[in-house]
Amino acid sequence: MEKVTSKQMNLIDSFCIKAIGIPGIVLMENAALKVIKNIDLNSYNNFTIVAGVGNNGGDGLAIGRHLSVLGKNVNVFVIGNVRHGSKDFVTNYSILRNMNIHIHHILEREDLKHLQKSVRSSEMVIDAIFGTGLSRNIEGLFERTISIINKSDNFILSVDIPSGLSSDTGEILNTCIKADKTVTFQLLKKGLVENSGEKYAGEIVVEPIGMPKIAIEKGLRNF
Ligand SMILES: NC(=O)C1=CN([C@@H]2O[C@H](COP(=O)(O)OP(=O)(O)OC[C@H]3O[C@@H](n4cnc5c(N)ncnc54)[C@H](O)[C@@H]3O)[C@@H](O)[C@H]2O)[C@@H](O)CC1
Numbered sequence: 001m002e003k004v005t006s007k008q009m010n011l012i013d014s015f016c017i018k019a020i021g022i023p024g025i026v027l028m029e030n031a032a033l034k035v036i037k038n039i040d041l042n043s044y045n046n047f048t049i050v051a052g053v054g055n056n057g058g059d060g061l062a063i064g065r066h067l068s069v070l071g072k073n074v075n076v077f078v079i080g081n082v083r084h085g086s087k088d089f090v091t092n093y094s095i096l097r098n099m100n101i102h103i104h105h106i107l108e109r110e111d112l113k114h115l116q117k118s119v120r121s122s123e124m125v126i127d128a129i130f131g132t133g134l135s136r137n138i139e140g141l142f143e144r145t146i147s148i149i150n151k152s153d154n155f156i157l158s159v160d161i162p163s164g165l166s167s168d169t170g171e172i173l174n175t176c177i178k179a180d181k182t183v184t185f186q187l188l189k190k191g192l193v194e195n196s197g198e199k200y201a202g203e204i205v206v207e208p209i210g211m212p213k214i215a216i217e218k219g220l221r222n223f
């Protein structure tokens with residue numbers, strides 16, 4: 001199976017969005033629905049979603065919306081500065097607010113108590129903190145958040161890639177979510193199968209999210 005770096009994936013994403021005209025939010029919605037498809041909805045009713053403010057976080061918020069629409073109990077946490085959120089993250093953030101879904105913000109250590117309480121009453125944590133955009137070591141509140149999630153006995157599902165794993169090398173950038181399952185989008189990310197990748201990703205499922213072959217070929221050919 002073809003393995004891609006984050007640069008290749010970015011190129012494929014932007015070819016889909018800019019050259020073909022599939023809006024990023026459509027790809028995000030497809031991604032969210034593919035994650036829902038991979039959750040055993042008969043067994044899990046209580047969820048904690050932890051989202052960053054990039055597109056991986058946007059996926060997480062869209063997943064939270066669908067779970068809520070399906071009648072599940074969902075606690076949504078956002079870590080990072082929403083004012084620096086990606087466009088599609090912000091769209092999904094506003095949708096959740098318009099649906100009156102409460103969003104907990106992790107801005108200081110005190111806020112982690114809410115997260116701890118939530119994971120105690122949940123059965124599944126959805127990890128949407130970082131995806132292919134992780135670019136440096138994870139520290140501070142992010143590191144503590146990951147530690148709380150890893151210590152819980154919840155089933156942990158990572159969106160695209162476990163947060164903390166380099167999608168290019170499979171190296172751990174200081175700390176990493178230890179997932180039970182990773183649903184990765186369209187193509188296998190190199191880091192999922194190199195170095196620590198498989199140890200941290202758990203079961204890996206590759207789900208197409210509607211990217212046309214022409215975009216994929218273009219992305220792969222340019223590297
Ligand atoms: N339109 C698209 O391009 C699509 C993207 N998708 C999702 O988007 C993800 C990639 O999104 P992005 O490129 O926005 O990147 P991420 O969502 O992975 O995160 C980028 C953000 O994290 C920050 N960051 C990076 N390393 C950090 C660190 N160590 N500590 C604190 N902050 C850090 C960056 O400054 C940036 O704000 C994919 O993994 C996938 O889940 C999917 O929604 C499908 C469509």
Ligand SMILES: [K+]
Nearest residue numbers: 127130161163
């Ligand atoms: K993730």
